[in-house]
Amino acid sequence: MTDLPSTARVVVVGGGIVGVSVAYHLTLRGVSDVVVLERKQLTCGTTWHAAGLMVTFGSTSETSTEMRKYTRDLYARLPAETGQATGFKPVGFIEVAGDRDRLEEYRRVSAFNRHCGVDVHEISPAQVEDLFPLARTDDLLAGFYVKEDGRADPVDVTMALAKGARLAGATIIEGVAVTGVTRQRGVVTGVTTTAGDIEAEYVVNCAGMWARQLGQRSGVNIPLQAAEHYYLITEKIPSLSASFPVLEDPSSYGYFREEVGGLMIGMFEPVCAPWKVGGIPDDFSFGEIPPDWDRMTPYLEKAMARVPISLEVGVKKFFCGPESFTPT
Ligand SMILES: Cc1cc2nc3c(=O)[nH]c(=O)nc-3n(C[C@H](O)[C@H](O)[C@H](O)COP(=O)(O)OP(=O)(O)OC[C@H]3O[C@@H](n4cnc5c(N)ncnc54)[C@H](O)[C@@H]3O)c2cc1C
Secondary structure, three states: OOOOOOEEEEEEEOOOHHHHHHHHHHHHOOOOOEEEEEOOOOOOOOHHHOOOEEOOOOOOOHHHHHHHHHHHHHHHHHHHHHOOOOOOEOOOEEEEEOOHHHHHHHHHHHHHHHHOOOOEEEEOHHHHHHHOOOOOOOOOOEEEEEOOOEEOOHHHHHHHHHHHHHHOOOEEEEOOOEEEEEEEOOEEEEEEEOOEEEEEEEEEEOOHHHHHHHHHOOOOOOOOEEEEEEEEEEOOOOOOOOOOOEEEEHHHOEEEEEEOOEEEEEEOOOOOOEOOOOOOOOOOOOOOOOOOHHHHHHHHHHHHHHOHHHHOOOEEEEEEEEEEEOOO
8 A cells, every 4th residue: 555645735535536536637737746545445435336428418507518528528538648448438329308398498408508519419209219229219209419428437437537647646545544634723734544644735525425424524514415326237138239329218217328238227216215314334335235126116117118128138237326416
């Protein structure tokens, strides 16, 4: 393990995709005296099991849309910059509209997104079927297609950002947990850790679903709560191509993409289930949550009906992991 430095300009708490991205971008802007402290191993929180959708369409915020566009470009350029793959595949993305309200909403969103530089186009149900032949399209009104979007590998992206940050001078240390933030007269002066103290000018809390607990120790309220988040992966489907675009259908609560020859069906069910409201366990690492089949089956059936062949093949994995959300 790298020795813990006694001082750093910036300490970043957490080695998920957000923590290493903060470190990478600080070094990019000339701040290289950065130390990332990860409690266990890079990506071990929620990053390792993300589905990896890389989508620029859909936001009604200019800032968020700019960040999405920037991120897509970043994932495309990082391999050349760092020698580490990101798994970014610009297979395209289609959001489908199955009723008039959604059609109206997506027409407005796509006009705004085009204004922000996202090359999104309305396509017909027949064109949706051409691009994703396994989808049921007879009940759809339209699709909204971004050819340059797609998917990335969240672990590879994290490793590429970590490599880029290290190459530019940042230090990343695994196996060290931050136990508190030190302050003098209300000003942050560093962190205490399981391996000693570090004096720092800035401390960035990138502890993901643990961020609320870490903030609480310093009297800072961070409104984040973990909830169950699901995807199902089917057995191999020979007619499913890895080059099919990612398909999203909010009216059936699902998104769909190829995963090692099978279909990944990701779920955004309308009523979610909070996870560990009393506190996220300190030792949770590369962890899974036992899936609640009874609660999820009605949603799953609805989502699977969008790609009917998924109802005819076996289930390889029904995955449930925590993801933290800000309650609204
Ligand atoms: C099933 C599923 C599918 C998803 N699909 C997508 C998707 O398609 N696209 C997308 O953009 N997002 C997706 N997400 C969301 C995505 O996974 C998260 O938004 C992202 O991983 C959050 O990254 P993070 O760095 O904030 O958190 P984490 O990856 O959880 O990182 C936080 C890190 O902080 C460390 N840590 C915590 N406390 C301390 C401490 N005191 N000291 C030191 N280290 C500490 C933890 O060990 C952890 O490694 C999905 C999530 C799930 C569950």
